[in-house]
Amino acid sequence: MKRQVKNNVYWIGYIDWELKHFHGDDYSVEHGSSQNAYLIEEEKTVLIDTVWLPHRFEFVDNLEQEIDLRNIDYIVVNHGECDHSGALNTLMEKIPDTPIYCTANAVKSLEGQYGKKGWNFHVVKTGDTLDIGNGKQLIFVEMPMLHWPDSMATYMTGDNILFSNDAFGQHYAVEELFNDKADACVMNREAMKYFANILNPYAPLLTRKLKEIEALRLQIDMIAPSHGAIWRTEPMQIVEKYAKWADAYQENQVTIVYDTMWNGTEKIAHAIAKEVSSQSPDTVVKVFNISKTDKNDIMTEIMKSKAIAVGSPTVGNDILSSVSGWLAFLKQLKFKKKKAGAFGTWGWSGESVPHLQQYLKDAGFDVIEEGVKVYWAPKEEDWEAIPGFVQSLLQ
Numbered sequence: 001m002k003r004q005v006k007n008n009v010y011w012i013g014y015i016d017w018e019l020k021h022f023h024g025d026d027y028s029v030e031h032g033s034s035q036n037a038y039l040i041e042e043e044k045t046v047l048i049d050t051v052w053l054p055h056r057f058e059f060v061d062n063l064e065q066e067i068d069l070r071n072i073d074y075i076v077v078n079h080g081e082c083d084h085s086g087a088l089n090t091l092m093e094k095i096p097d098t099p100i101y102c103t104a105n106a107v108k109s110l111e112g113q114y115g116k117k118g119w120n121f122h123v124v125k126t127g128d129t130l131d132i133g134n135g136k137q138l139i140f141v142e143m144p145m146l147h148w149p150d151s152m153a154t155y156m157t158g159d160n161i162l163f164s165n166d167a168f169g170q171h172y173a174v175e176e177l178f179n180d181k182a183d184a185c186v187m188n189r190e191a192m193k194y195f196a197n198i199l200n201p202y203a204p205l206l207t208r209k210l211k212e213i214e215a216l217r218l219q220i221d222m223i224a225p226s227h228g229a230i231w232r233t234e235p236m237q238i239v240e241k242y243a244k245w246a247d248a249y250q251e252n253q254v255t256i257v258y259d260t261m262w263n264g265t266e267k268i269a270h271a272i273a274k275e276v277s278s279q280s281p282d283t284v285v286k287v288f289n290i291s292k293t294d295k296n297d298i299m300t301e302i303m304k305s306k307a308i309a310v311g312s313p314t315v316g317n318d319i320l321s322s323v324s325g326w327l328a329f330l331k332q333l334k335f336k337k338k339k340a341g342a343f344g345t346w347g348w349s350g351e352s353v354p355h356l357q358q359y360l361k362d363a364g365f366d367v368i369e370e371g372v373k374v375y376w377a378p379k380e381e382d383w384e385a386i387p388g389f390v391q392s393l394l395q
């Protein structure tokens with residue numbers, strides 16, 4: 001069933017309460033999600049995006065119940081990823097000549113995924129417009145690498161809606177569709193998690209893009225993303241948050257991340273946390289065991305941190321694979337202007353701390369020289385290294 005968003009603009013997506021993982025197993029979903037497609041019924045009928053592949057038949061059936069598909073004048077593909085374009089094949093089999101408005105890179109990503117189908121592509125660039133009647137227009141804004149090269153946003157004049165696709169979205173199933181009906185804390189947390197885990201690598205591009213959008217002086221009354229709730233009330237709050245998050249965001253927080261086999265490294269992690277609280281009582285300290293905590297949640301905490309400490313025992317002349325796997329993910333996310341320190345245990349060769357330091361440098365962190373290196377299990381004398389380590393971390 002289509003549901004009204006504003007005037008002649010309707011939501012026609014899929015709310016997915018059962019989704020637990022996204023991007024394979026790379027992104028955890030705690031509160032469900034949605035794939036938001038939008039139907040505009042002005043003098044021209046426009047479909048903006050579709051839904052994920054598994055829901056394609058249901059989506060096209062729903063659409064057919066609402067309108068005669070042959071009345072769709074234009075399809076806009078803001079982003080070619082299959083959670084938005086998954087129903088396109090099924091739809092285009094029924095209306096093969098319908099013009100598809102998208103970026104040049106979306107032609108590549110769509111044809112790369114679905115093959116060359118001879119679809120009627122109309123390539124658009126930033127500032128291009130499409131008249132949809134009743135005095136209203138669509139204005140296209142390319143958003144390359146936010147988060148694919150093909151991404152764009154579509155702005156609708158008259159109703160002043162920005163269809164932002166993945167930008168400003170959240171993996172959050174909100175049955176009532178709008179932010180004023182959603183739990184604001186969850187929405188903020190999910191928006192931040194999405195930013196930290198998907199968009200942070202492109203933060204400098206995002207900063208430039210936000211300035212570019214500002215220069216277009218579009219009156220934005222509503223932001224309709226492709227996942228999660230629609231920002232109907234104070235929509236610019238999420239734009240302001242994105243501007244802050246993209247600018248090497250940090251709070252007064254230190255996050256300690258570790259794994260352990262026989263709990264020695266765990267003891268060091270907690271001793272470091274205690275020392276941070278003692279040296280800087282106002283600093284929020286959080287400790288996570290990588291094997292017991294969702295990796296995406298930890299990344300959200302890293303984004304909020306001014307400094308991190310990472311620990312592992314020495315294993316096979318290196319570090320635990322849980323930690324090295326997590327560090328590889330950390331490197332992808334390109335956090336900026338954060339300090340880091342390493343700690344860990346060893347039995348006979350002792351590579352964990354220098355290896356952790358190198359991994360952290362490679363991930364772009366400002367790594368302190370001091371490391372807490374403990375022979376087998378921590379003993380009284382090992383705690384002596386911790387105050388200096390924490391002091392450097394907090395400086």
Ligand SMILES: Cc1cc2nc3c(=O)[nH]c(=O)nc-3n(C[C@H](O)[C@H](O)[C@H](O)COP(=O)(O)O)c2cc1C
Pocket residue numbers: 259260261262263264265266312313314315316317318345346347348349350351375376377
């Ligand atoms: C499977 C395995 C491999 C290990 N490999 C090394 C090694 O290559 N070099 C080394 O110095 N210690 C090695 N150790 C010793 C550990 O670093 C040591 O047991 C340490 O105290 C474990 O810390 P934890 O209590 O945090 O798990 C290894 C231990 C295990 C169980």
